[in-house]
Amino acid sequence: MNSQNAVLCLSTDADVVERLASPLRWSYPRISVVATTEPDDAVSRIEAGDVDCVLADAETVESTPAVLAAVREQYPAVPLLLLSTSDIDGDSVIAEIVDFVQLDGEDADAALGGWVANAVVHGSGPATHPVGSPPEDTVHDIKRLLVDASSPMDIEHAVCNQLTDAGRYTFAWVGEYDPGERQVVPWVTSTAPEEWPTSRTFGVGARAPDTVLDDLLRTRETQIVDDIEAHPAAVPWRSAALQQGCVAAAFLPLAENGDLHGVLGVYTDSENGFSDVERSVLEEVAETTAHVLDSIAVRGEIDQQERVLERYERLVETVGDGMYALDSEGHFMTVNNGLLEMTGYAREGLLGEHVSILLDDDDSARRRETVERLENDPDRQKEAVEITINCKDGTRVPCENQIALLPQDDSLRGTVGVLRDITERKKRERELERQNERLEAFARIVSHDLRNPLSVAQGYVDLLAEQVGDLDALDNVRDGLNRMEDIIGDVLALARHGQTVTETQQLTLDEVVTDAWSNVMTQKARIEIESSGAIAADRSRLLRSFENLFRNAVEHGSTSPDSQPRQDSVEHGSTNSRSQTDDSVEHGSTSPDSQTQQDTKAQSASSPDSQPRQDAVKVTVRVGLLPAVDGVPTADSSRSTGFYVEDDGPGMPEEVRKNAFDSSFTTSDEGLGIGLWVVREVASAHGWTVDVTESESGGARFEFRDVRAHPE
Numbered sequence: 001m002n003s004q005n006a007v008l009c010l011s012t013d014a015d016v017v018e019r020l021a022s023p024l025r026w027s028y029p030r031i032s033v034v035a036t037t038e039p040d041d042a043v044s045r046i047e048a049g050d051v052d053c054v055l056a057d058a059e060t061v062e063s064t065p066a067v068l069a070a071v072r073e074q075y076p077a078v079p080l081l082l083l084s085t086s087d088i089d090g091d092s093v094i095a096e097i098v099d100f101v102q103l104d105g106e107d108a109d110a111a112l113g114g115w116v117a118n119a120v121v122h123g124s125g126p127a128t129h130p131v132g133s134p135p136e137d138t139v140h141d142i143k144r145l146l147v148d149a150s151s152p153m154d155i156e157h158a159v160c161n162q163l164t165d166a167g168r169y170t171f172a173w174v175g176e177y178d179p180g181e182r183q184v185v186p187w188v189t190s191t192a193p194e195e196w197p198t199s200r201t202f203g204v205g206a207r208a209p210d211t212v213l214d215d216l217l218r219t220r221e222t223q224i225v226d227d228i229e230a231h232p233a234a235v236p237w238r239s240a241a242l243q244q245g246c247v248a249a250a251f252l253p254l255a256e257n258g259d260l261h262g263v264l265g266v267y268t269d270s271e272n273g274f275s276d277v278e279r280s281v282l283e284e285v286a287e288t289t290a291h292v293l294d295s296i297a298v299r300g301e302i303d304q305q306e307r308v309l310e311r312y313e314r315l316v317e318t319v320g321d322g323m324y325a326l327d328s329e330g331h332f333m334t335v336n337n338g339l340l341e342m343t344g345y346a347r348e349g350l351l352g353e354h355v356s357i358l359l360d361d362d363d364s365a366r367r368r369e370t371v372e373r374l375e376n377d378p379d380r381q382k383e384a385v386e387i388t389i390n391c392k393d394g395t396r397v398p399c400e401n402q403i404a405l406l407p408q409d410d411s412l413r414g415t416v417g418v419l420r421d422i423t424e425r426k427k428r429e430r431e432l433e434r435q436n437e438r439l440e441a442f443a444r445i446v447s448h449d450l451r452n453p454l455s456v457a458q459g460y461v462d463l464l465a466e467q468v469g470d471l472d473a474l475d476n477v478r479d480g481l482n483r484m485e486d487i488i489g490d491v492l493a494l495a496r497h498g499q500t501v502t503e504t505q506q507l508t509l510d511e512v513v514t515d516a517w518s519n520v521m522t523q524k525a526r527i528e529i530e531s532s533g534a535i536a537a538d539r540s541r542l543l544r545s546f547e548n549l550f551r552n553a554v555e556h557g558s559t560s561p562d563s564q565p566r567q568d569s570v571e572h573g574s575t576n577s578r579s580q581t582d583d584s585v586e587h588g589s590t591s592p593d594s595q596t597q598q599d600t601k602a603q604s605a606s607s608p609d610s611q612p613r614q615d616a617v618k619v620t621v622r623v624g625l626l627p628a629v630d631g632v633p634t635a636d637s638s639r640s641t642g643f644y645v646e647d648d649g650p651g652m653p654e655e656v657r658k659n660a661f662d663s664s665f666t667t668s669d670e671g672l673g674i675g676l677w678v679v680r681e682v683a684s685a686h687g688w689t690v691d692v693t694e695s696e697s698g699g700a701r702f703e704f705r706d707v708r709a710h711p712e
Contacts, residue, residue, distance in 0.1 A: 007116055008051040009035040010042045010067065011060050020055050020083065024116055025277075031116065032272075039064040046070040046078060055081045055116060081116060138162060139284050146292045150299075152176075152187045159289055163266060164191045170246050171196065171237075171267045174289065177217070177260050184213055184236075184263050196240050210234065213263060216251050220260065222283055223251045226273045241267050248273035252286035256294035264289060322399075322419035325406065330355045339419060342399075344392035363387040367401065371415055374405050389419065398426050454488070457481055489544075504536040504686070504711045509643055512539065513623045516546035525554045530624035534709040535643070537686055545682040546645070548675045549702060553621045553647035556700075621647045622695075626703060642688070646701035657692045 009020040014037050021035040034051065036042055043066050045051050054071055061068055061082060071080045145158030156174060163172040171192055175184040182205040192198050204213050211234040216223045225231045226248050228241050235241070235249060246267040254262040264286045268274065274282070316323050322339030324332055332350045340347060343358060350357070356364050370385045382404040389397045399419045406414040458481050465474050510532035517527045527550075535542070626642040652660060661680040676692075679702070683690040688706050695701040 005052045006032045006034055006050060007053045007055055008042055008045055009033060010037075010039065010054060010056040012037055012039070012063070013057070013060075016057050020057075025275075039067055042067055043070045046074055049074070051078060053079055053081065053116060055083065057083050138168075139281055139288070142285055143288050146288060149292050150296060155289060155292060156187055156191075159264070159285060160191045163285070169266050169268050170244055171241070171265075173198075173265045174254070175202070175263045175265065177262050179260075186236075186265075193244050196237070196244070202236050212236070212249075212251055216253055216263060217260065220253045220255050222253070222279065222286075224274060224279065225249045225251070228267075236265060237267075245269040247271055250274050250279065250282055252282055254286055254290035254293055256290045259294065259297075261290055261293040261297065321421075323417070324350075324355075324419070325414060325416045326355055327414045333414065342391070342397060342419065342421060343389060349392075358389050359387060360390065367403070370403050371405070374403065374415075375413070386422070398422050454481060454484055458485075504538055504708075506709075506711055507535050507537055507539055507542065509533055509535050509623070509625065512537075512542055513546060516543050517550055517621075519543075519547050520550045520554060525619040525621060528620060528622045530622055533625050536708040536711045541682045541685065545679045548679050549645045550621060552675060553619055553645075553649060553700065556649050619647055619649050621645065626705065642703060642705035642707045644701060644703045646695035646697075647699040648695065648697035649699040651694055651699045652692065660692050661690070 007024060009017050009024075011017045011020065017035045017037055021033045024031050024033045034045065036045075039060065042054070042056075046054065046067070047070050054067070056067065061080075068080075071078055142158055142162050145162070146155065149155050149158055152174070159174060160172040163169050173186050173192070175186040177184055182203060184202045184204060186198060186201070202211065202213055204211060204217055212223045212225060212231070213236065215233065225235055228235050228238060228246055228249055236251075241249065244267075246269050248268050248270070250266045250268075252264040252266075253260060254264055264282070266274075266282060316336045317338075319336070320338050322342045323334075323336040324339055325334040327333055331352055331354050335347060335350050340350070343350070355367070359367065366385055366387060370383050374380055374383060382402055384400055384402050387399055387401050389399050391397060398421070400422050402418040402420075404416050406416060458478075461474055461477055461481065465471070510529045512535070513527065513529055623645050624643065626644055661676050680690055683704055686707070688704050690702060690704050693701050693703065
């Protein structure tokens with residue numbers, strides 16, 4: 001049998017010959033059809049072994065005994081299929097005749113092709129139900145199967161199986177085009193011959209070698225490879241195709257509406273390759289397949305959009321905030337459950353109504369202005385506006401309304417919005433306003449009602465001292481008044497400057513330190529500025545913090561009563577202070593006999609025979625920048641990590657350092673314990689941290705961190 005089966009169609013009637021040959025010429029590519037009306041020519045071909053099957057009509061065979069004799073010599077290698085338009089007497093059946101086929105009926109051509117295919121492809125023997133069909137019927141069968149296709153398996157079965165059925169083609173496959181990965185991914189096919197390596201992909205584009213698929217993707221046109229082995233460009237599965245005896249291949253784009261969904265590949269072992277009729281039919285099959293793929297893709301996108309829409313609907317209905325959509329005229333198109341619960345309306349009560357049903361005139365105007373700003377500014381995606389909703393029961397709910405525009409629809413454009421109940425926020429804002437008003441009133445009382453009589457008392461003490469001389473009792477009165485002045489200054493600093501610092505300026509550490517030092521009388525102490533650099537801070541508050549720290553160091557590092565404070569005003573950025581040995585809890589004094597010291601001082605002030613005081617011990621206060629994280633000094637860095645203030649005084653025990661910044665903590669009977677509290681509050685207002693530890697000399701050391709060098 002030849003590699004391509006040859007079927008001899010014989011009839012002395014030319015019309016009958018054509019009717020026998022035409023159904024076989026396309027439907028079965030592995031069949032080569034030879035048609036003749038000459039019995040002698042037929043006998044010669046049969047005897048030469050050039051044919052694998054003889055298809056003849058009963059009249060020709062009966063009238064030409066030589067044909068039957070030649071077939072008998074070659075049987076069973078060359079079977080005979082006898083066609084008749086009428087019933088044939090069973091007695092005339094001979095062994096060489098495989099079967100009789102009636103040419104009557106609508107399916108006569110399909111039956112004829114099936115019988116021939118079974119005879120030459122599957123071997124001689126009793127005929128089975130016919131497979132295969134003429135071109136138009138093959139396309140019809142594929143289209144019929146593709147109608148219900150909803151998956152790659154359905155498409156493969158409808159297309160590939162039909163194209164390879166009855167040996168019509170050696171192999172057919174459908175590959176999906178992945179534009180992101182720039183590759184064609186064949187679907188797993190059941191039609192592939194054994195040992196055909198189906199599990200692979202084919203790259204296309206600049207990073208892949210030149211292939212037939214490149215030309216197909218570029219031109220979106222069918223690519224016919226007449227000679228697989230000699231073709232210059234790479235052919236998918238070239239080696240496997242050659243091993244299976246394939247000669248030619250066709251690759252067709254599966255494109256619809258400008259979108260390339262994939263590729264259809266078909267391989268044949270016919271030496272004649274693909275005829276024009278075959279190409280036309282394959283292109284029609286590819287067109288139908290592409291349409292189905294596009295429909296599946298569209299259905300997939302619709303399903304995905306429906307799922308997304310369902311999730312959004314569930315989300316919209318689940319959130320507690322009110323959500324809505326308005327048309328271009330401001331009428332409700334969509335409302336969620338949150339808005340219904342907020343307003344008390346039923347869904348039917350809002351849908352179709354104008355948004356003004358919930359808003360008064362001022363809020364309606366404010367909403368329109370917001371929409372106009374969004375329409376005039378394409379870069380603005382949304383905007384929030386505060387409005388008040390008028391509920392069905394007459395109550396009013398303050399809300400924050402986030403408004404955005406819907407996509408443009410011709411000249412009409414609606415809006416969507418989210419309404420959030422801000423009743424609690426407005427309540428907190430009102431409480432904060434009232435609190436700030438109370439603080440401001442408190443500051444005015446402290447600043448005027450307390451400070452005015454205090455200034456009068458200080459003036460009379462000074463006048464009395466000038467008239468009667470310097471008395472120890474007057475010193476105690478003066479110290480008490482000065483202490484009251486310090487407390488008033490600290491309270492004012494907290495009341496007026498305790499909030500977060502929002503604006504800072506770039507300062508130099510040494511300048512602020514020098515100004516603060518000059519505001520504290522420090523005859524028995526000295527200051528050393530070890531390093532300096534830029535600091536971003538509020539000057540008045542930082543100055544206040546330094547003054548408290550310096551006073552703390554001077555008062556607890558010296559035993560001299562001679563240090564006196566300057567009478568400067570706190571409100572102008574300076575601090576009244578004094579130096580004494582038995583006062584000031586803000587420095588965290590730890591002396592266990594502080595009360596004894598006060599009693600001794602009281603006796604010294606009232607008794608002329610008391611022992612004279614010893615001279616003060618000089619205290620050194622040091623200020624500088626903390627080193628950077630990488631060990632480089634901050635002064636040499638582009639940013640600051642912090643600064644420190646330390647002294648060489650007696651320091652603070654650990655149990656005192658733990659509570660030093662608490663406003664209620666004190667080790668003195670006279671102090672209120674707010675001096676270091678002010679220091680901490682100033683640091684916190686700047687976003688800094690402050691810790692107290694021990695200096696190298698055993699004194700107190702305050703470290704400020706997270707300090708910026710430049711204003712934000």
